[in-house]
Amino acid sequence: xxxxxxxxxxxxxxxxxxxxxxxxxxxxxxxxxxxxxxxxxxxxxxxxxxxxxxxxxxxxxxxxxxxxxxxxxxxxxxxxxxxxxxxxxxxxxxxxxxxxxxxxxxxxxxxxxxxxxxxxxxxxxxxxxxxxxxxxxxxxxxxxxxxxxxxxxxxxxxxxxxxxxxxxxxxxxxxxxxxxxxxxxxxxxxxxxxxxxxxxxxxxxxxxxxxxxxxxxxxxxxxxxxxxxxxx
Amino acid sequence: xxxxxxxxxxxxxxxxxxxxxxxxxxxxxxxxxxxxxxxxxxxxxxxxxxxxxxxxxxxxxxxxxxxxxxxxxxxxxxxxxxxxxxxxxxxxxxxxxxxxxxxxxxxxxxxxxxxxxxxxxxxxxxxxxxxxxxxxxxxxxxxxxxxxxxxxxxxxxxxxxxxxxxxxxxxxxxxxxxxxxxxxxxxxxxxxxxxxxxxxxxxxxxxxxxxxxxxxxxxxxxxxxxxxxxxxxxxxxxxxxxxxxxxxxxxxxxxxxxxxxxxxxxxxxxxxxxxxxxxxxxxxxxxxxxxxxxxxxxxxxxxxxxxxxxxxxxxxxxxxxxxxxxxxxxxxxxxxxxxxxxxxx
Numbered sequence: 001x002x003x004x005x006x007x008x009x010x011x012x013x014x015x016x017x018x019x020x021x022x023x024x025x026x027x028x029x030x031x032x033x034x035x036x037x038x039x040x041x042x043x044x045x046x047x048x049x050x051x052x053x054x055x056x057x058x059x060x061x062x063x064x065x066x067x068x069x070x071x072x073x074x075x076x077x078x079x080x081x082x083x084x085x086x087x088x089x090x091x092x093x094x095x096x097x098x099x100x101x102x103x104x105x106x107x108x109x110x111x112x113x114x115x116x117x118x119x120x121x122x123x124x125x126x127x128x129x130x131x132x133x134x135x136x137x138x139x140x141x142x143x144x145x146x147x148x149x150x151x152x153x154x155x156x157x158x159x160x161x162x163x164x165x166x167x168x169x170x171x172x173x174x175x176x177x178x179x180x181x182x183x184x185x186x187x188x189x190x191x192x193x194x195x196x197x198x199x200x201x202x203x204x205x206x207x208x209x210x211x212x213x214x215x216x217x218x219x220x221x222x223x224x225x226x227x228x229x230x231x232x
Numbered sequence: 233x234x235x236x237x238x239x240x241x242x243x244x245x246x247x248x249x250x251x252x253x254x255x256x257x258x259x260x261x262x263x264x265x266x267x268x269x270x271x272x273x274x275x276x277x278x279x280x281x282x283x284x285x286x287x288x289x290x291x292x293x294x295x296x297x298x299x300x301x302x303x304x305x306x307x308x309x310x311x312x313x314x315x316x317x318x319x320x321x322x323x324x325x326x327x328x329x330x331x332x333x334x335x336x337x338x339x340x341x342x343x344x345x346x347x348x349x350x351x352x353x354x355x356x357x358x359x360x361x362x363x364x365x366x367x368x369x370x371x372x373x374x375x376x377x378x379x380x381x382x383x384x385x386x387x388x389x390x391x392x393x394x395x396x397x398x399x400x401x402x403x404x405x406x407x408x409x410x411x412x413x414x415x416x417x418x419x420x421x422x423x424x425x426x427x428x429x430x431x432x433x434x435x436x437x438x439x440x441x442x443x444x445x446x447x448x449x450x451x452x453x454x455x456x457x458x459x460x461x462x463x464x465x466x467x468x469x470x471x472x473x474x475x476x477x478x479x480x481x482x483x484x485x486x487x488x489x490x491x492x493x494x495x496x497x498x499x500x501x502x503x504x505x506x507x508x509x510x511x512x513x514x515x516x517x518x519x520x521x522x523x524x525x526x527x528x529x530x531x532x533x534x535x536x537x538x539x540x541x542x543x544x545x546x547x548x549x550x551x552x553x554x555x556x557x558x559x560x561x562x563x564x565x566x567x568x569x570x571x572x573x574x575x576x577x
Contacts (some may be wrong), residue, residue, distance in 0.1 A: 057420075057422035057423070058422055060422075060423070061422070061423050061475035061476060062475075063476065069535060069539060070535060072538045072539065072541075072545070073545050073546060074538065074541075074542070074545060094535070095533050095535070098534070098535060
């Protein structure tokens with residue numbers, strides 16, 4: 001009897017605090033850190049900006065999360081590249097993933113250099129981008145979709161409805177498609193070489209990945225009529 | 233003398249007799265003439281006070297608690313002096329910190345729960361505070377807000393509002409004079425927050441609800457945000473608590489000096505996952521890194537090398553002397569884990 005009473009009491013406590021708990025849980029999902037922990041800032045320039053604007057006063061008294069192994073304050077550090085390496089990684093083989101992406105960048109450099117030296121036209125030469133990182137950023141940017149199709153069931157039928165997507169999801173899809181396209185290769189071809197080719201193509205707004213994005217956009221346009229199914 | 237009085241009184245008596253009023257009163261007045269004398273009056277007999285048992289018990293309890301606290305205080309002071317004597321220190325300048333150190337020395341305890349370890353503190357911190365008698369024997373409360381049930385809390389809220397109104401009045405006079413508030417004098421509360429609910433309850437010696445605490449918080453915020461809140465600085469500072477600061481929580485180790493006179497710090501047993509190692513940082517240094525008597529190429533992976541040279545970067549970014557770092561590391565497992573070092577001077 002007493003046990004039942006305590007159980008009911010605990011349920012009441014949980015119910016009372018549920019409203020408090022759920023946004024708390026949603027805010028930092030599966031993170032080990034409480035929500036008020038801040039990300040460490042590695043780059044000196046960003047730190048100086050914070051000091052200038054006075055934001056540092058608010059952050060100085062908040063606890064910071066531990067720095068990750070793939071973060072450093074060197075100038076070569078790039079958050080997007082790190083994210084891309086993580087997406088390439090399988091089974092926690094960070095060394096392999098990082099090696100592949102670095103080799104892909106090396107390949108990009110070689111290909112671009114070849115183009116550059118073979119080109120005679122001065123104007124065209126100036127337009128050739130040699131920095132692999134710039135090409136990578138451009139490629140990711142060019143492959144980002146704006147809308148996506150989601151299946152929505154109305155009247156027993158599943159319609160593919162065009163819906164807007166968040167910038168983060170858009171970026172994720174772009175990088176995922178690039179990696180998928182690099183995997184669709186001949187057995188003799190190396191992944192890092194195919195990835196390099198894909199990145200260069202995407203940066204020039206052609207190639208398989210950009211086509212995939214454009215096909216998706218065409219489908220969204222075609223299914224425009226179902227757009228109102230979002231709100232039924 | 234009485235004849236004269238009667239002569240004065242008689243016409244009015246006749247009038248009243250005619251009107252049938254005040255007769256008996258006057259008669260008694262005539263009979264019982266008061267005697268006026270110069271000697272001090274005899275004290276009137278004390279009326280017996282009917283104090284209920286509950287009231288008596290309440291007052292007794294309050295008195296007992298006061299006496300108990302006084303006694304404890306006396307004991308604490310004497311005990312402090314004895315302790316100072318034992319430790320060979322001056323009893324007059326024996327601070328709480330000294331007491332804590334002395335107790336730690338005399339009663340070393342390895343208990344995990346720090347609150348279970350022996351301590352010696354002033355009785356106000358040890359015993360839960362109780363309010364003194366809130367009303368006198370007649371039942372009349374001393375505090376004007378007694379009947380709110382939380383007089384100290386509501387008094388505090390009234391105080392805050394008083395400060396707010398004062399700040400408004402001052403602002404009005406300043407506006408009339410045409411003077412703007414000085415931004416340099418404005419209070420900076422970026423490293424502080426209001427005291428938490430438990431501390432507030434302990435200070436007020438009252439239990440307050442969550443909503444009350446929120447009201448307190450928002451009202452204090454309102455006061456603090458006013459341009460002339462610096463005039464109520466003392467009041468605001470009483471109720472604020474500093475947030476943690478990295479510099480204060482982190483205690484940097486002190487450097488040792490080797491034969492050449494160069495400062496160095498060695499951190500032993502740095503660990504991450506299965507990796508173990510000792511790290512030595514020397515200053516002034518050359519920026520060279522040695523790992524297990526080898527170059528940075530000891531690490532086959534670029535990421536590990538980056539992490540190690542990160543330390544050089546951090547120190548260089550802070551414009552500190554370049555240093556030489558020695559990492560005496562033991563072999564890692566297949567996962568190529570690297571050590572994270574945060575022990576820089």
